[in-house]
Amino acid sequence: VPDAAAVDNVTVVDVEEGVEVVVSDPTVVDNITVLDVDEDVEVVAADATVVDNITVLDVDEDVDVVVSDVVVVEDVAVDD
Incomplete structure (x- = not known):
């Protein structure tokens, strides 16, 4: 999702291959x-003002969560 002002609710469920979620240059990323x-799962939120709620659950391989150049980060959870 490039150059969005706000990204609200990106959900990826039950995938058998690798997943990459990339959000670049938004003002707000929520959920x-x-x-x-x-x-493998890779979640990238770059150059955001606010990132609220990144959740990664039940992944069988590697998980990378990258949050770069962000002013506020709330609630990043990675489990099993």
Whole structure:
């Protein structure tokens, strides 16, 4: 999602291949959720003013969550 003013609710559920969620240059990112993925997951939020709620659950392979050049980050959770 490039050059968006606000990104609200990106949800990825039950994927058997790798997942990459990239959000660049938004003002606000609210709720990125990745659930039940069998391969690698990468979530990137770059150059955002506010990132609120990134959740990655039940991933069988590697998980990368990259939040760069962000003013406020709230609630980043990675579990199993």
